[in-house]
Amino acid sequence: xxxxxxxxxxxxxxxxxxxxxxxxxxxxxxxxxxxxxxxxxxxxxxxxxxxxxxxxxxxxxxxxxxxxxxxxxxxxxxxxxxxxxxxxxxxxxxxxxxxxxxxxxxxxxxxxxxxxxxxxxxxxxxxxxxxxxxxxxxxxxxxxxxxxxxxxxxxxxxxxxxxxxxxxxxxxxxxxxxxxxxxxxxxxxxx
Amino acid sequence: xxxxxxxxxxxxxxxxxxxxxxxxxxxxxxxxxxxxxxxxxxxxxxxxxxxxxxxxxxxxxxxxxxxxxxxxxxxxxxxxxxxxxxxxxxxxxxxxxxxxxxxxxxxxxxxxxxxxxxxxxxxxxxxxxxxxxxxxxxxxxxxxxxxxxxxxxxxxxxxxxxxxxxxxxxxxxxxxxxxxxxxxxxxxxxx
Numbered sequence: 001x002x003x004x005x006x007x008x009x010x011x012x013x014x015x016x017x018x019x020x021x022x023x024x025x026x027x028x029x030x031x032x033x034x035x036x037x038x039x040x041x042x043x044x045x046x047x048x049x050x051x052x053x054x055x056x057x058x059x060x061x062x063x064x065x066x067x068x069x070x071x072x073x074x075x076x077x078x079x080x081x082x083x084x085x086x087x088x089x090x091x092x093x094x095x096x097x098x099x100x101x102x103x104x105x106x107x108x109x110x111x112x113x114x115x116x117x118x119x120x121x122x123x124x125x126x127x128x129x130x131x132x133x134x135x136x137x138x139x140x141x142x143x144x145x146x147x148x149x150x151x152x153x154x155x156x157x158x159x160x161x162x163x164x165x166x167x168x169x170x171x172x173x174x175x176x177x178x179x180x181x182x183x184x185x186x187x188x189x190x191x
Numbered sequence: 192x193x194x195x196x197x198x199x200x201x202x203x204x205x206x207x208x209x210x211x212x213x214x215x216x217x218x219x220x221x222x223x224x225x226x227x228x229x230x231x232x233x234x235x236x237x238x239x240x241x242x243x244x245x246x247x248x249x250x251x252x253x254x255x256x257x258x259x260x261x262x263x264x265x266x267x268x269x270x271x272x273x274x275x276x277x278x279x280x281x282x283x284x285x286x287x288x289x290x291x292x293x294x295x296x297x298x299x300x301x302x303x304x305x306x307x308x309x310x311x312x313x314x315x316x317x318x319x320x321x322x323x324x325x326x327x328x329x330x331x332x333x334x335x336x337x338x339x340x341x342x343x344x345x346x347x348x349x350x351x352x353x354x355x356x357x358x359x360x361x362x363x364x365x366x367x368x369x370x371x372x373x374x375x376x377x378x379x380x381x382x
Contacts, residue, residue: 013237014272026326033320037282041289043310046204049293051286053278058270065268070278074290077256079249081205087244087261089291089365091228092283095242098232099265100280102240119234129224132364135217142368150379158381165379173323174280177333181372188341188356190349
């Protein structure tokens with residue numbers, strides 16, 4: 001995960017020369033910073049649906065680097081009226097949070113010349129189903145709270161590793177969305 | 192997706208008798224409503240990480256219905272320093288929202304005796320990367336907004352289908368979390 005070249009160091013699997021080049025582009029051309037991500041979803045049966053994920057807009061152009069779409073399903077376990085066809089949506093939200101915080105930690109560490117040996121995490125979300133079922137409106141539908149426990153090992157002091165985790169919290173796209181919320185506009189074509 | 196039996200109708204793939212039985216259990220034993228979902232994630236390299244999803248707590252017991260864990264990866268496209276190993280975390284957040292709103296629509300329709308023929312959706316999230324890169328703190332890290340466009344077809348009037356979508360917005364676990372946010376506590380073991 002390191003290279004002997006000092007001109008284009010790849011650290012933690014991140015090409016830091018590319019990172020700095022991208023930052024220069026964004027400084028020179030702020031319009032390139034606009035990104036648009038998309039998911040198409042289709043109901044299959046019961047609690048089971050399937051998302052197709054491929055193109056997105058970024059750096060001033062439609063990205064065509066994905067030659068095949070990603071296909072990811074969601075469903076529920078039998079307790080929640082599904083058949084375990086796939087993880088459930090609340091678990092995918094935890095996965096999104098884990099993946100984003102992890103890659104942000106790795107990016108921050110690469111920029112700070114810290115080599116990481118391990119980043120692992122356990123995420124737990126707790127809810128009371130009386131909310132989403134409508135039985136008791138004093139409970140919210142979603143998680144009351146999410147607990148994220150990281151384990152990090154790297155060639156830096158615990159203090160420096162802690163700074164990296166703190167910086168990742170301040171920079172993670174999904175951590176921002178999950179902690180602060182996002183305005184969602186829903187429209188429907190009905191027939 | 193329908194059955195000729197009127198005693199235990201399966202509608203839209205949802206066993207409505209099971210749904211009503213579960214509601215009765217939750218009314219009689221509120222402690223059974225506590226649910227805890229979990230994801231374990233491990234960094235692989237660069238922006239690439241992998242989540243393992245299997246057990247959860249619900250209905251007063253540890254669920255053991257999943258004999259094998261679900262394994263889902265997250266990464267980034269080359270533009271964002273990855274190698275397209277998997278969808279990115281922001282796309283997974285959209286997938287979580289799509290999957291949850293869709294299954295909530297299907298559940299609500301089943302409870303209201305509406306047979307659905309199609310539920311499909313397109314989700315778009317827009318962000319300015321000057322936020323997450325730290326280049327301009329006036330932009331947030333995450334999506335400024337998310338647009339969800341549903342297409343629903345079923346054996347009910349457009350007005351009734353619209354009521355179902357509205358009710359699903361009011362009941363969806365992930366819609367609540369994405370629109371309102373969730374407190375996230377992060378701890379780290381560092382070495």
